[in-house]
Amino acid sequence: MPVAALQVWLLVQALAWTPWLLATAWFGAAERPAWWAELQVAAMVVSYAALVLLLRAGRRAADVVTIGRFAVLLLAVVLADRGSGAAWWLAVAAVLGDLVDGAVARRLGGSPQGAVLDMETDQLTVLALASMVVAGGGGSHVLVLPGLRYLFVLWMRAASVPAHDPKPKDGDNRRGRRVCAAVLVALLFALSPSVPRAAGDVATGIAVALLLWSFGDDAKFLLGRRSAAKGRT
Numbered sequence: 556m557p558v559a560a561l562q563v564w565l566l567v568q569a570l571a572w573t574p575w576l577l578a579t580a581w582f583g584a585a586e587r588p589a590w591w592a593e594l595q596v597a598a599m600v601v602s603y604a605a606l607v608l609l610l611r612a613g614r615r616a617a618d619v620v621t622i623g624r625f626a627v628l629l630l631a632v633v634l635a636d637r638g639s640g641a642a643w644w645l646a647v648a649a650v651l652g653d654l655v656d657g658a659v660a661r662r663l664g665g666s667p668q669g670a671v672l673d674m675e676t677d678q679l680t681v682l683a684l685a686s687m688v689v690a691g692g693g694g695s696h697v698l699v700l701p702g703l704r705y706l707f708v709l710w711m712r713a714a715s716v717p718a719h720d721p722k723p724k725d726g727d728n729r730r731g732r733r734v735c736a737a738v739l740v741a742l743l744f745a746l747s748p749s750v751p752r753a754a755g756d757v758a759t760g761i762a763v764a765l766l767l768w769s770f771g772d773d774a775k776f777l778l779g780r781r782s783a784a785k786g787r788t
Contacts, residue, residue, distance in 0.1 A: 560609055561671065561719045566712055568602060569705035572682065576702045579686060580695040587690070592636035595686060596629055599679055606675055610668040617660035618669050624652030625676050628683050635687045643746050646684060650739045653677065674721040677735055678704050684742035685759075693745055694756040699763045700738055707770045716777045723773050734769040738762045 575598070579587065603625055612618040628649040635642035656673060682701035689695055711718035721728055741762035745755030 557609060558717070558719060562712075562717065564606060564609055565708045565719060569708040569712075571598070571602075573702060573705045573709075576682075576698045576705075579689055580698050583695065584690055584692045592632060592686075592690070595683070596632055599629065599632075599683070603676075603679065606672065610672055612668055612672045615660075615666060615669055616663045617656045617665050618672060620652060620656035620659050621669070621672050621676050624649045624656065625679065627652065628680055632683050632687065635690065640748065642687070643743075643748065646687070646746060647743060649680060650743060653680075653739075670721045671719060677739075681735075681738060681742065684739070684746060688742060688745045688755065688759065691746065692752060694759065696756070696763060697742070697745065697759040700742070700759070700766060703763075703766050703770050707774065710774065711777065714778060714781065716781050718777075723777055730772070731769060734765050737765055 575595070579591070582588070582591070607613060607622065613622060627645055631642045631645035631649060634645060653673070653676075660669060660673075678701065681704075685697045685700050688697045708718045721731075723731075741758040744750055744758045747755075
C-alpha cells in the first residue's frame with residue numbers, strides 16, 4: 556500500500572475540509588450559498604476518485620460495494636439539497652451499506668487497501684450527513700464529528716505519527732467501529748423528519764462526546780507507542 560502517498564492525501568483532506576467545515580458552521584442553514592451543496596459533492600467526488608486511484612481499489616467485491624455506497628451517499632446529498640424526502644432513505648441505505656461491504660470482505664476476502672477505503676468512506680459519510688443536518692437547521696456542533704478526524708490527522712502529522720491505519724491499536728478496531736456506528740446512527744436520527752430538532756441535537760451532542768473519547772484513546776496509544784520506540788533507541 557502506498558503509505559507515503561496516502562499520508563499526503565490525508566493531509567490534503569484535513570487542510571481542505573477543515574476550513575470548509577468552519578465556513579459551513581459560519582453560514583448555518585439560512586445564509587449558505589445556493590451552490591454550497593454542489594461544491595461539496597464536486598469536492599467529494601474529486602477526493603474519492605483520487606483515493607480510489609491511489610489505493611488501486613475496485614478489484615475486490617467488497618471494494619465495489621464500498622464505492623457503491625459512496626455513490627448512494629452522493630445522491631442523498633443532492634436530493635437533500637433539493638428538499639426531497641427520499642434523501643433520508645438513501646442516507647440510511649448508504650450507512651447500511653457499511654454492513655454489507657464488511658460481510659462481503661469477510662466472506663470473499665478483503666485487503667489493507669479495502670480497509671482504508673472503507674474507513675475513509677465512513678469519514679466522508681459522516682461529513683455528508685453532518686452537513687445535511689446543519690442544512691436542515693440542526694446545531695452546528697454536529698460538524699465537530701467530521702472535523703475531529705481532520706484535527707486528529709493534523710495532530711498526528713505534527714507529532715510524526717502515522718494516522719492512516721484503520722486499526723491503530725495493534726489490529727483491534729472494535730471500539731472504533733462501535734463508536735463510528737453510534738455516530739452514524741445519531742446522524743440518521745437527527746436527519747429523520749419525525750425527530751424533533753432538539754432531540755437530534757442531543758443525540759449528536761452525545762455522539763461528539765463519544766468520538767472525542769475514541770480519538771483521544773487512539774492518540775494516547777499512538778503517542779505512547781512512539782515514546783516507547785524512542786526510549787528503545
